[in-house]
Amino acid sequence: SRIVSESEYFSLREGFSMQAFRNAGIETSKINLCEDIVFGDPDLQRSDLPRGHDGGKLVIGAVLFCFDGHTNHNVEMLTSLGAYSCEHGVDLEVKLIPFYDYCESDKCYLEMIKERIGSPDWVSVADYSSIIEENAIFDCDAVICYRYHAALLAGAKGIRSLFVCNDSHPHYPNKIAHLANLFDYQQNTVDESALNESNFWSYFDKLMPSASAPSMKNNLFEETERWLESVCSSIALSVEHVEDNN
Numbered sequence: 001s002r003i004v005s006e007s008e009y010f011s012l013r014e015g016f017s018m019q020a021f022r023n024a025g026i027e028t029s030k031i032n033l034c035e036d037i038v039f040g041d042p043d044l045q046r047s048d049l050p051r052g053h054d055g056g057k058l059v060i061g062a063v064l065f066c067f068d069g070h071t072n073h074n075v076e077m078l079t080s081l082g083a084y085s086c087e088h089g090v091d092l093e094v095k096l097i098p099f100y101d102y103c104e105s106d107k108c109y110l111e112m113i114k115e116r117i118g119s120p121d122w123v124s125v126a127d128y129s130s131i132i133e134e135n136a137i138f139d140c141d142a143v144i145c146y147r148y149h150a151a152l153l154a155g156a157k158g159i160r161s162l163f164v165c166n167d168s169h170p171h172y173p174n175k176i177a178h179l180a181n182l183f184d185y186q187q188n189t190v191d192e193s194a195l196n197e198s199n200f201w202s203y204f205d206k207l208m209p210s211a212s213a214p215s216m217k218n219n220l221f222e223e224t225e226r227w228l229e230s231v232c233s234s235i236a237l238s239v240e241h242v243e244d245n246n
Helices: 002-006 015-023 068-088 102-116 148-156 172-182 200-207 220-245
Strands: 010-012 031-033 058-063 092-096 123-125 142-145 160-165 189-191
Touching: 010 015, 015 031, 015 172, 058 068, 058 148, 068 092, 068 102, 068 200, 092 102, 102 123, 142 148, 148 160, 148 172, 160 172, 160 200, 172 189
Parallel strands: 010 031, 058 092, 058 142, 092 123, 142 160, 160 189
Antiparallel strands: none
């Protein structure tokens, strides 16, 4: 509450968290709502993203939570995906995509997961990149997104996706619910605790070529750019004012 009241500018990415602030008794009149600043990145707006395929194998990306508490779920999901492809005659390639590079922790974890499912030829571990246009998500026909920013990137470029929400986390449900609403993709969103062997296949159906893709209003990129310019300008003016007073 003190941080909000004493901030020059304070913003939240979605209204669910705004309501959480109100429920906690925090004054919200000074809080602004905005979209994630990633929508304002020019690289995400490039017309050559995603890099589509002309047929052949169906390439599915998987951005997993690379932590011990999710290992059994990750193994079960990928094993079930392999069985699904065999049963449905889908020529499948799965890219496990690292999203965190500290000590190559994601890459090492994903290599372990690949070994746990028998190191099949149809599974590979992609290279990590901190540059948006180099992210392996854009080389995929569909993506299983456990991380918020993976869902954002896939949704922003209209790539068929499955948004899996870490519902054991206190904040993730707010973020993922907002993306689901933003991309009109509620039917492709599921809590991790509710995604299991009883329904894996029904959700894999949503990644197939005949399934719907996420959609986004046309001017969201431009709106976020204008918002960023406005905020940066206000910060610059505030700094100038402080320097003048000193």
